[in-house]
Amino acid sequence: MKFKNTFLLLFLLMISCGNSHVLQQDPEIMSKDVQDTIRKPVDKIVLGVDRTQDYISKLIDKKVAVVANQTSVIFKSDTSYTHLVDSLLNSKIQITKVFAPEHGFRGEADAGEHVKDGKDAKTGLPLISLYGSNKKPTKAQLADVDIVVFDIQDVGVRFYTYISTMHYVMEACAENNIPVLVFDRPNPNGSYIDGPTLEKEHRSFLGMHTIPLVHGMTIAEYANMINNEGWLSNGVQCDLEVVLMKKYSRNMEYSLPIRPSPNLPNDKSIELYPSLGFFEGTDINAGRGTEFQFQRYGAPFLDQEIFTFSYTPVPNFGAKDPKHNGELCFGEDLSEEPAPHKVELKWLIKTYKGTADKLKFFKSRSFTLHAGTEELRKQIEDGWTEKEIRATWQEGIEAFKSIRKKYLLYN
Structure with a gap:
């Protein structure tokens, strides 16, 4: 099954919330250009963000910053939903600002396009871009923050930059003694591990850690790995807590309800x-x-x-x-x-x-x-077959698997 590539569809199909928090319909959650056909997943997975009663007490009387985009959504029913930011505001949580990753808070920017700081038109909250020259929150940007909430849909590929944003958020918070709360979401490419392993000399925002191209982990599992493997700068460790999903297995078929970025429509x-x-x-x-x-x-x-x-x-x-x-x-x-x-x-x-x-x-x-x-380019230029190239990936994949297994939270 696949999405139809049509726009302006106003009714979303997705999972039911796993809590009793009252949600209200918000059809302006994202621009009409970002909206697309929405499908139900095979099973009614309870996302981390759905478990409001399990995390709301951690945010009461705190100054909260949220790292979010158009995928940061809570669904109450097939047609009733709200953005995480709106839900927290409805619960009287004090949000001081929103940090936006590549493509922006509402998910409208091209890949690599500069995303400007500003204010969210709907809520009036300050928006701070974490893409371009300011990939890591500064001390000044965190000065009025007691806790950071991270909720972004990933697709499980190393060069998809949301996991790099999460790294820098965790690192900045560790350096400033600010706890981070990560809401877990499924990895649509979570059933396998494959591809060349990053070499340290080629570390960039397109890949910050020595992992295979496809890592087979959820965003919360990956956050735990970053934190506990000492991958943050100078070995700092973040005060990290994750909110797990329920009814999730990494091998189940899962269809993302909202396109995670402009050029991944289905x-x-x-x-x-x-x-x-x-x-x-x-x-x-x-x-x-x-x-x-x-x-x-x-x-x-x-x-x-x-x-x-x-x-x-x-x-x-x-x-x-x-x-x-x-x-x-x-x-x-x-x-x-x-x-x-x-x-x-x-x-x-x-x-x-x-x-x-x-x-x-x-x-x-x-x-x-x-x-x-650099090896992949050289191998292709030298006429290696796909089988020969894939054989060179296996040592790195097996080494990664031995680390990865320590952080798996689901079957």
Whole structure:
């Protein structure tokens, strides 16, 4: 099953809340451009944020900062929902500010686009961007904060930057003796571990820790790993507490109710993102500028006798200036491709072989940061097969698994 790629759908389908907190419908939770078809998950998972009665007492009489975006939602029923920030305000919790990750608080900014500080139009709360030059909350920004709440939907891929934002939030709070409360959410790519392991010399906001590309952990499990493995600067440790989910298993099918970022509009894009994300470091368009982001790929220079599918990227929501804007691209449509449940290299290898001017294929620095290693580029340039490349990942994956198992909170 997959979402229909249509906008302006006003009724959300999702899970019931696992608590008695009264919620009110809020159809202005996000801009109409961000809204998309919403589906129920296979089971009625109780999210961490749903368990209001288990955490609200920790916030009473505290000055609270919230790290959130358009996915930070509490559902009471299929059509009754509210944003976490609005729910806390309704409960008379004193929120001093909202920290916003990449794409902003309402999820409207392009990937890599500068997100400005300002005020939320709905609540009047100060908004502080944690993307761009200010990735880590400053001491001054935390001066009027007693506790930080983090609730953002992740997709389980190392170069998806929300886990980097969480790292910096935890680090800043540890340095300023401020506790952090993380609400757990499912990982839609949580059933497997795969990909190259990050090398320390290629650490960046696209990958801060020596983990495989797909880590198979929930956001709370990952937070515990960051904290207890000494990955914060100078080995500082955060006063961290997590609110777990109920009725969740990492192997269950789970459909995200709201697109986690502008260019991941549906289940298929999220399933293919670990594989097609490599194209961000090449001259290949990965569907940005279409309604099938990360479900197709192409470029004007690919051989149309081999790559028979064609499309033309144009500016749209989430891509103001897509790669090969206005140019006819030849490539492949993957929108009906079965979920791979692994990092596929066949599309990357195929396009490299199909590119005449191979010196222009890789944007070396960008590709290395996405891959977390220089080896993948070299292996593809040297003609290694996918099987040969995958074999070189196994030592890093097994080493990570031995660490990961200490922090798993679900079956």
